[in-house]
Structures are given as C-alpha cells and as structure tokens.
Amino acid sequence: MSNPDVPAGQPPGSEWWADAVVYQVYPRSFADGNGDGMGDLRGVTERLPYLQRLGVDAVWLSPFYKSPQADAGYDVADYRQVDPLFGSLADFDAMLREAHRRGLKVIVDLVPNHTSDEHAWFREALAAPPGSPERDRYIFRPGKDGIPGSGEGNRAPNNWKSIFGGPAWSRVTGADGSPGEWYLHLFDTKQPDLNWDNAEVQEEMRSVLRFWLDRGADGFRVDVAHGLVKEAGLPDWEGVAAMVEGTPEVKREPSPPGDAPGAHTDAEEPHRAVSPVYPPSPFFDQDGVHDIYRDWHRVLSEYDGDRMMVAEAWVEPAERLARYTRADEMQQAFNFDFLLAGWDAERMAQAIESSLAASASVGAPCTWVLSNHDTVRHTTRFGLKDPATFPKGIAADDEQPDAALGLARARAATLISLALPGSAYLYQGEELGLPEHTTLPADARQDPTFHRTKGAETGRDGCRVPLPWRQDAPGYGFTVAGAAAAKPWLPQPDSFGPLAADQQDGEEGSTLELYRAALAFRSARELGRGSFAWAEAHAPESGVLAFHNGGVLVLGNLGFASAPVPQGYTVVLSSGTEPASDWSGMDEVPVDCTVYLTKD
Ligand code: GLC
Numbered sequence: 001m002s003n004p005d006v007p008a009g010q011p012p013g014s015e016w017w018a019d020a021v022v023y024q025v026y027p028r029s030f031a032d033g034n035g036d037g038m039g040d041l042r043g044v045t046e047r048l049p050y051l052q053r054l055g056v057d058a059v060w061l062s063p064f065y066k067s068p069q070a071d072a073g074y075d076v077a078d079y080r081q082v083d084p085l086f087g088s089l090a091d092f093d094a095m096l097r098e099a100h101r102r103g104l105k106v107i108v109d110l111v112p113n114h115t116s117d118e119h120a121w122f123r124e125a126l127a128a129p130p131g132s133p134e135r136d137r138y139i140f141r142p143g144k145d146g147i148p149g150s151g152e153g154n155r156a157p158n159n160w161k162s163i164f165g166g167p168a169w170s171r172v173t174g175a176d177g178s179p180g181e182w183y184l185h186l187f188d189t190k191q192p193d194l195n196w197d198n199a200e201v202q203e204e205m206r207s208v209l210r211f212w213l214d215r216g217a218d219g220f221r222v223d224v225a226h227g228l229v230k231e232a233g234l235p236d237w238e239g240v241a242a243m244v245e246g247t248p249e250v251k252r253e254p255s256p257p258g259d260a261p262g263a264h265t266d267a268e269e270p271h272r273a274v275s276p277v278y279p280p281s282p283f284f285d286q287d288g289v290h291d292i293y294r295d296w297h298r299v300l301s302e303y304d305g306d307r308m309m310v311a312e313a314w315v316e317p318a319e320r321l322a323r324y325t326r327a328d329e330m331q332q333a334f335n336f337d338f339l340l341a342g343w344d345a346e347r348m349a350q351a352i353e354s355s356l357a358a359s360a361s362v363g364a365p366c367t368w369v370l371s372n373h374d375t376v377r378h379t380t381r382f383g384l385k386d387p388a389t390f391p392k393g394i395a396a397d398d399e400q401p402d403a404a405l406g407l408a409r410a411r412a413a414t415l416i417s418l419a420l421p422g423s424a425y426l427y428q429g430e431e432l433g434l435p436e437h438t439t440l441p442a443d444a445r446q447d448p449t450f451h452r453t454k455g456a457e458t459g460r461d462g463c464r465v466p467l468p469w470r471q472d473a474p475g476y477g478f479t480v481a482g483a484a485a486a487k488p489w490l491p492q493p494d495s496f497g498p499l500a501a502d503q504q505d506g507e508e509g510s511t512l513e514l515y516r517a518a519l520a521f522r523s524a525r526e527l528g529r530g531s532f533a534w535a536e537a538h539a540p541e542s543g544v545l546a547f548h549n550g551g552v553l554v555l556g557n558l559g560f561a562s563a564p565v566p567q568g569y570t571v572v573l574s575s576g577t578e579p580a581s582d583w584s585g586m587d588e589v590p591v592d593c594t595v596y597l598t599k600d
Contacts, residue, residue: 015306016105017219017331017423018365019528020057021519022310024427026373027064027086028072028489029466034087035483037475039466040064041087045095046480047469048102050501054431054512055519058105060221060310062373064092068118070190071164071448072373072464074109074223075116079208089215096216105218107310112205112292113224114191122192126172130181137201138192139184139230143171157182159236160283163243164188165453184234186227186241186283188448196228196292209299219308222293225324225333226313229289231282239281243314243374285315293329310334310367318358325364332423335367342381342388343409345540345558352420352547356532359422365528366422370413371430377463380436382409392449393458394438403495407433408592411514411575412556415594416545418518419554421530426515429467432501433511436462437493444491465490468500476500509577521573521596525552537566543591556594563589569597 025044033042041064051059063073066081073083082088099106115122121137128134130142143153156169163186170189174180184193194201209220224243293309300307311324311333324333335355341347359366370378376391383406384391384399391398410433418424440461442450447459466488470477476496479485497503504510522528530549537546543559557563564587565571571583573596589595 015308015331016057017306017308017310019421019423019526020105021055021418021424021426021522021528022058022060022107023051023054023056024060024062024372024425026062026428026464029464029478030428031467031469032475032479032485032488033483035479035485036085037479037486038085038489039478040085041082041091041095043480045091045098048095048098048104052102052104053516055516055523056104056426058107058218059099060107060425061109063109063111067116068190070116070188072446074111075114075118075188075191076111077116077118078120079111080211093215100216106216107219107221107308108212108217109223110205110208110212110220111223112194112196113227114185114187114193117190117192125183125192127175133200135181137195137198139195139234140172140181141169141184141234143182153182157184158234159238160184160186160234161241162187162189162452163241164449165457168241184230186224188452190448193230194228196288202292202295206295206299209296213300213303213307217307218305219310219331221310221312222330223312225293225311225330226285226289226315227283228292229286231286235282237282241281241283285313285320290323290326290329293324297328297330308332318354319361321355322358322362322364325359326362332365332367334369334372334425336369338417339369339371339375339378340390342386342390343413343558344388345543345545345556347388348416348558349534349538349540349545352532356421366420367425368417368420368422369425370410370417371427371463372425373427373464374460375463377410377427377430377434377436378413379403379406379410379430379433380438380462382406382413383435391458393447393460393462394436395442395458396439398438398458400438401435403435405592406435407511408575409558411511412558412592412594414515415518415573415575415596416554416556418522419527419547419549419552419596421528421532421549423528427463431512431515432468432499432504434465434467434499435493435495437465437490438462439493440465440491446490461490465492465496468492468496470502471497471500477502508579514575517573525550527552535566537563551598553597554594555589555597557589557591560591562591565589565595565597568600570600571595572598 028039030039031043031047033040064082064086065076066078066083067073067075096106124134125138141157144155145153156167160168162168168186169182171182172180185191308331311330313324315321321333324330337351341351355366380401383401445461447461449457450459466478468476474485475488478488504512527549533548535546535548544563545556547554571586574583575594
C-alpha cells in the first residue's frame with residue numbers, strides 16, 4: 001500500500017524513502033570543522049561530497065540540539081537550538097542547503113520520550129509544587145510509605161529499573177530542603193520522562209516537528225518510539241528493562257491472522273512477545289503510542305514533498321513492530337531482528353522472512369540495519385567466537401575479536417543487506433570497515449551506562465570513536481583541513497590508521513570501494529524496489545543464504561565449506577578482496593563471502 005499523502009501525480013511506492021540508503025552521522029564523531037576535537041555541523045557540510053560519492057540517498061543526524069550532553073545529546077535542553085558544540089542554526093541551514101543541492105535528503109533525530117533535566121520545563125517543574133501543571137508535564141509521583149497525602153515517601157513509587165542501570169526514579173528536594181516527590185527516568189537521572197497524557201506536551205512536540213519541517217528537514221528518526229506511553233497506574237514489573245538485549249528469552253504467543261493493511265483495531269493486533277516469566281513491560285509498546293504517530297502523520301502530511309518518520313522501537317515480534325508503520329503512522333521502523341540475528345544463516349534467513357512478511361502486511365518497506373551508535377560494530381561482533389552474540393560493549397579484558405575474520409564477514413553481511421528490497425541504514429565508518437574500539441581505558445569512557453552500572457556494562461563508547469579520514473594527520477584527519485586540531489574527544493585505536501578514508505579511496509578491494517560498488521549496483525539494478533524470492537541454492541542449515549532479487553542472484557556463505565556457484569551464473573560483485581578480474585572465473589563462493597551473480 002502506498003502512503004496516502006504522496007503528492008498528486010507521484011505513482012504509489014515511488015516515495016524517496018521506500019528504497020533509500022540512509023547514512024547515520026553521529027555528529028560528535030563524524031568530522032570536526034572548528035578544531036576543538038568534537039565533530040560539528042560544519043564538519044558534516046565539508047564531508048557531504050564524500051557521502052554523495054559513496055552513493056547514499058540520505059543522511060540521518062543523531063542529536064545536535066542544545067544539551068548538557070549527559071547522554072551524548074539524547075538529553076535535549078532545547079529542541080529548537082543547536083548546541084554551540086555543534087555550531088548554530090545557520091550552520092544547520094547551510095548544511096541542509098548543501099545536502100539538498102547534492103541530492104541528499106536530511107533526517108533529524110527527535111527525542112520525545114524525555115527531555116534533559118536542564119530543559120526549561122523541568123526547571124519549572126522543580127520550582128513548582130506537587131500537583132502543579134508544571135509538574136504534570138513529567139511523571140512525578142509521591143513515594144511509597146510516606147504520610148498519606150503529604151506527597152512524601154521513602155520508597156520509589158514502583159520497582160522499575162532504568163535501562164542504563166539503577167532505579168528508574170529519583171527523588172527531588174522541596175524548596176525548604178526536605179525530600180519531596182519522585183520523578184520517572186527510564187534512562188539517566190538527567191533524562192526525565194515526559195507525560196504523554198498531557199496536552200501541552202503533545203502540542204509542544206507537534207510544534208517541534210513543524211519547526212524542523214519548516215526549515216526543510218525531510219524526516220525524523222524517532223528515539224525510543226515504543227516508550228512514550230506508560231501503562232495506567234504504573235504497575236510494578238519484575239522484568240529487566242533493556243533496549244538492545246538482556247531481555248529474557250521470549251516465548252512467542254501465536255499471532256492472530258494478519259490484518260488488512262492499515263486496519264486499526266489495536267485490540268485485535270498481534271500479541272506482544274511474552275516472556276515465560278514476565279508479563280509485557282508496562283513502559284514499552286503500549287497501544288497508546290500509536291495515537292501519537294497517527295497525529296504526527298497528519299502534521300507531516302501538511303507539508304509538500306514526502307516527509308517521513310522512522311521508528312526506533314525495540315519491539316518483538318515483527319508483527320508488533322509493523323504496527324508502527326501502518327499506512328497512517330510512520331513510514332519505516334528499524335529492523336533490529338535483522339541486526340540481532342548476527343552472523344548466523346538460519347537466524348538471518350528467519351529474520352529476513354519474518355520482517356519482509358510483517359512489513360508487507362502493512363504495505364511498508366522493510367529496513368535493513370547492521371550497526372548503529374548503540375551497538376558493537378558488526379565488524380567486531382562477527383569476529384567473536386560466537387558471531388551471533390550481542391555484547392553491551394567490549395573492554396580490554398573481554399574476549400577480543402579476530403579482526404580479519406570479522407571484517408570479511410561484515411563485508412559479506414553488508415552485501416546481503418544492500419541487496420534486499422526496502423531501505424538500508426549504514427552507520428558512519430562501516431564503509432571503512434571500522435572495528436569497535438575494544439580497549440578504551442575506563443577513564444576515557446563517557447557513556448552513562450558505564451558509570452550508572454559502575455562498569456558492569458562497558459557501554460557504547462567503542463562504536464562512537466571519531467572517524468579516521470587521513471592516516472598521516474593528527475587525529476587521523478578527524479579535524480578537517482584548515483582548522484588546528486585538538487585531540488579527538490575519544491581516543492582512536494592504532495588500527496584506524498590504515499583504515500583511514502584516504503588509504504582506501506581508489507584502492508581495489510578496499511571496504512570503501514566495495515561499498516561504493518555495491519551502492520552503485522543496487523541503484524542501477526533498483527534492488528531496493530526489487531522483488532524477493534529464496535533461490536534453489538538456499539540452504540541455511542548448511543550456512544548458505546541465497547535469494548533472487550529481480551535478475552540478480554545473491555549468495556552468502558555463512559557456513560564452513562565453499563559453496564558452488566550455480567550453473568549458468570557469473571559473479572559480478574564479491575565481498576572478497578580478490579581483484580574484480582577474478583570474478584568471472586569463480587566457480588566457488590568461499591566461506592565468509594557474499595557474491596552477486598547474474599545469468600551468463
Ligand atoms: C535511544 C538512543 C540512545 C539513547 C536512548 C535514550 O536508544 O539511540 O543512544 O541513549 O535512546 O535517549
């Protein structure tokens with residue numbers, strides 16, 4: 001089904017995002033335009049020619065708004081200002097203009113679940129008494145065991161844990177210094193959750209959407225899209241709150257037969273994944289979130305051009321995730337099932353099948369994601385003894401990856417994901433084959449998860465290290481030419497030197513050239529708008545993943561023995577490092593390699 005709001009005259013399914021390759025820029029680590037060691041918007045503008053040359057269609061920028069940076073900008077103090085660390089609104093406008101001039105769309109990050117505690121609203125809430133309209137914009141509650149009606153209590157209002165570790169509640173101090181109410185923060189104490197039952201909150205976020213749409217943003221990546229609405233009464237819950245993993249093994253309840261695309265009785269929708277031990281969490285994937293996205297959909301359709309939203313929603317099973325992309329809600333949702341499948345043919349095949357089916361049932365394009373700023377880079381994950389594992393960061397005394405093996409597999413996985421129909425998301429640096437920084441010293445770590453768990457969780461800094469652009473420059477050229485270079489905000493590992501963009505540019509067999517070739521092939525063959533069918537050679541139990549997309553046969557070898565090239569086919573692109581002149585003579589696909597084949 002097409003988006004009902006496609007401008008007149010545009011054929012259904014032709015929206016730009018339906019097959020877009022979107023490149024995630026993590027602004028603080030992409031390129032430093034002013035030499036202070038922190039990436040910024042000027043740096044992004046300077047590097048747009050690189051992104052255009054890479055062959056992506058759009059750029060998604062992680063938050064660059066005014067923020068005390070307690071969670072690297074996912075703690076927003078002002079939704080309408082650029083933090084001076086990253087530049088100014090004029091820098092944003094210049095970047096957007098230049099991106100558009102180069103044919104690149106721009107998606108900005110929207111963080112609606114929580115604000116920073118330094119947001120004007122939270123300050124007003126602290127200064128106002130319990131029960132006030134200022135406090136009602138957040139989730140303040142009296143504690144348990146207090147004097148009834150006093151607003152006081154010695155225990156948190158319920159037993160919820162923060163996703164970043166520790167309790168999800170903090171207590172505030174009254175004007176007279178006495179302990180007062182508690183406020184909810186699913187993440188850091190400096191990220192108080194907004195109350196989405198409050199009309200003022202709803203109106204403010206509509207206005208924030210309009211602010212960026214008016215400036216010309218093409219879409220929004222919606223942070224924690226499954227978390228905005230909490231179950232009434234905020235009941236206790238015994239589960240473990242986690243965004244990425246650590247969720248208990250889930251038992252899937254049978255789903256009722258699929259609904260017609262766009263149908264909307266939330267009560268009849270597929271069941272949520274239910275753990276054998278825990279009921280569904282009272283703070284994620286509540287039915288009420290969908291009313292918010294229907295409302296935002298209407299806001300976006302007031303604008304010309306096809307503006308879009310993509311949900312960051314860690315929701316299972318795939319049918320539940322698909323609900324975020326029904327015809328009158330968001331346009332896309334990140335496919336984390338695919339990301340979580342790891343380097344495992346059976347799991348990957350299963351994730352491909354279920355996510356294609358679920359998104360088809362609502363008429364939305366599937367998305368394909370392997371890495372982002374919250375996960376260990378896939379180059380590194382795939383080099384671990386268990387390449388389907390999902391660690392929360394890697395430290396020097398943890399198992400270290402086999403870098404060469406991980407890179408070979410990562411390149412092969414990327415060719416699989418770029419040949420699947422739908423939209424693909426790339427995380428900055430994966431086109432260079434960058435590994436995770438797995439030996440960052442503890443005193444360099446900045447992720448609040450590391451500090452809130454007292455180091456029990458290593459955290460996400462290892463995938464956020466500033467990019468290497470030039471091997472022979474201070475900070476590997478992270479600071480763009482012309483600016484004096486301060487030390488990058490996180491130290492770069494030595495392995496980044498030979499992987500710098502200037503070392504790979506024009507080098508046959510380099511990861512950068514592989515990405516360029518794969519993106520050009522995908523675009524020429526319109527693979528993103530193509531069809532999907534498992535091929536005869538598909539044998540996930542033996543580690544072989546094989547599918548047709550239009551006239552292209554894709555064969556990924558995740559197994560332990562080489563796989564024969566099917567008769568009558570010739571290799572036209574390989575994830576291996578052999579010269580292209582060898583491809584036509586290949587009659588076997590080595591392990592840890594993916595090839596694209598066409599009929600002779
Ligand atoms: C999302 C972001 C993550 C952030 C969290 C809280 O998961 O991707 O980086 O820490 O939300 O905003």
